[in-house]
Amino acid sequence: MKAKKKILLAALIFAIAAAYLTYQFLGSIKTTDAVKNEKTILVAKRTLMPGSKISGTDIDSMDVGEDSYIPASALMDRNEIVGKITKERILEGEIFAGERMIENDEDELAFMVPVGKRAISVNIDQFSGVGDLIRPNDYVDIYITAYEKTIETASTKIYMPETSILLLQDIQVLAVSKQIMNVEGEERKEIPNSYAVTVAVSAEEGEKLVLGEEMGSIKLALRPFGDDSVYFTPGVVRNDLVTDKGKIVIPK
Secondary structure: OHHHHHHHHHHHHHHHHHHHHHHHHHHHHHHHHHHHOEEEEEEEOOOEOOOOEOOHHHEEEEEEEOOOOOOOOEOOOHHHOOOOEEOOOEOOOOEOEHHHEEOOOOOOHHHHOOOOOEEEEEEEEOOOOOOOOOOOOOEEEEEEEEOOEEEEOOOOEEEEOOEEEEEEEEEEEEEEOOEOOOOOHHHHOOOOOEEEEEEEEOHHHHHHHHHHHHHEEEEEEEOOOOOOOOOOOOOEEHHHHOOOOOOOOOOO
16 A cells, blocks of 8 residues: 555656656747747947947847837948948937948038038137037037127217127037047147137027127037036126226226
């Protein structure tokens, strides 16, 4: 009787072991099938601003389901991506679509101008251009100082004091000294003290910028990365900064 119980117990143990091994085997088959049904795509490892030259460190791989939608223009070969320049912002985790990039030798500025914008150049120097530290794809605010002016008519004489005002805000820099990409090393020393900075503006902003440059001097202010805040300021004149204390009027 005891021998029969031992045989039944052993059979039960073997049955349980067989069931567990079968479960593990089927699970491994499902896992293998799931892996087989995945695709590997290439995505941006970080957010890339317009005009960025893509390097190998900017590319990451991601596994997606076989049924996941992948645009026909998606590039799946790293060699087709590295060295190209972004035409628009590519967010972290986004697929590299061919139409959103240009070849490195396609340095035409027209490719870099955002839709709805126009490229306009202003003349600056190292002092008005943040110490020559502004680079393509930076964002700047543009200040104008309008020179004092006197307008005389037959009956009146109107004096307009020198005025400084924040003219334009959150303006993208497209190029510096006709260079689309950053200037580094020995080439940077060749930049003259006075040079052009090309910015992307709307039609209305372009009108203000052109007139503002004619009225006085321009100074650029570099904005922090990712800051798109807009401020409303009334502008300042001399009396806002200093009083007339100590003023002496000398008759003619």
